[in-house]
Amino acid sequence: MPELVFFSGTMDCGKSTLALQIEHNRSARGLAGIIFTRDDRAGEGKLSSRLGLVTDAVEVEDGQDLYAHVVGHLSQGGRADYVIADEAQFLAPEQIDQLARVVDDLDIDVYAFGITTDFRSKLFPGSQRLVELADRVEVLQVEALCWCGARATHNARTIGGVMVVEGAQVVVGDVTQSSDEVGYEVLCRRHHRRRMTAASARAAALSPDVLPIGTA
Numbered sequence: 306m307p308e309l310v311f312f313s314g315t316m317d318c319g320k321s322t323l324a325l326q327i328e329h330n331r332s333a334r335g336l337a338g339i340i341f342t343r344d345d346r347a348g349e350g351k352l353s354s355r356l357g358l359v360t361d362a363v364e365v366e367d368g369q370d371l372y373a374h375v376v377g378h379l380s381q382g383g384r385a386d387y388v389i390a391d392e393a394q395f396l397a398p399e400q401i402d403q404l405a406r407v408v409d410d411l412d413i414d415v416y417a418f419g420i421t422t423d424f425r426s427k428l429f430p431g432s433q434r435l436v437e438l439a440d441r442v443e444v445l446q447v448e449a450l451c452w453c454g455a456r457a458t459h460n461a462r463t464i465g466g467v468m469v470v471e472g473a474q475v476v477v478g479d480v481t482q483s484s485d486e487v488g489y490e491v492l493c494r495r496h497h498r499r500r501m502t503a504a505s506a507r508a509a510a511l512s513p514d515v516l517p518i519g520t521a
């Protein structure tokens with residue numbers, strides 16, 4: 306039976322890499338897929354992984370009907386044995402419904418990849434709809450780690466290493482920004498709740514308040 310599968314995890318846990326591997330394995334066996342993405346860091350119409358691999362993709366626009374896109378592709382003689390949707394957290398809930406319809410009405414597997422929650426640990430609307438509709442939600446095996454070594458489960462937004470909790474839900478960025486830019490850092494829940502990033506933990510460790518005294 307065709308499935309709608311949601312591969313989810315924090316930023317930087319290998320979602321896009323897995324999407325590219327699924328695409329590679331299927332196309333190596335002569336299958337043809339449609340790849341959707343939205344706001345990938347590599348630019349418009351790209352699906353990219355931090356391992357350096359990149360492939361062309363259909364850039365999803367506001368209000369675009371993804372079911373109609375697949376039907377249009379098929380009716381022009383194109384093939385679609387599977388559909389991949391990366392950065393699926395940026396899709397509108399209606400577009401997730403359209404992907405579910407691709408599975409149910411066209412018998413095509415859909416593999417969606419995305420982060421579940423934003424920097425405030427609130428669900429993205431697209432991810433919420435995926436959790437509601439997916440046949441399976443798969444958490445990636447290669448876990449990203451918090452600076453403390455625990456499994457990272459949350460995404461923090463930072464400016465100069467300091468975690469912020471106000472701002473627009475969508476700001477495209479990476480986990481390796483220079484210190485004065487908006488960036489992201491994956492954290493365990495405990496340190497996300499305490500707003501403790503790697504930089505603020507380092508600063509706290511160096512603070513005179515926590516240095517041993519009278520040891521000379």
Ligand SMILES: Nc1ncnc2c1ncn2[C@@H]1O[C@H](COP(=O)(O)OP(=O)(O)O)[C@@H](O)[C@H]1O
Nearest residue numbers: 315316317318319320321322323354355356447
């Ligand atoms: N230099 C590197 N050497 C080995 N693995 C790396 C390197 N850089 C990134 N990675 C791997 O790539 C993962 C990020 O992959 P990516 O597909 O871009 O993540 P996501 O799409 O989930 O944000 C990292 O968690 C790490 O496992």
Ligand SMILES: Cc1cn([C@H]2C[C@H](O)[C@@H](COP(=O)(O)O)O2)c(=O)[nH]c1=O
Nearest residue numbers: 316317420423424460474475476477478
């Ligand atoms: C937490 C969070 C992330 N984003 C953006 C930042 C990146 O451009 C993508 C995630 O990409 P990845 O391949 O999973 O690393 O999402 C955002 O816009 N808002 C957020 O709260």
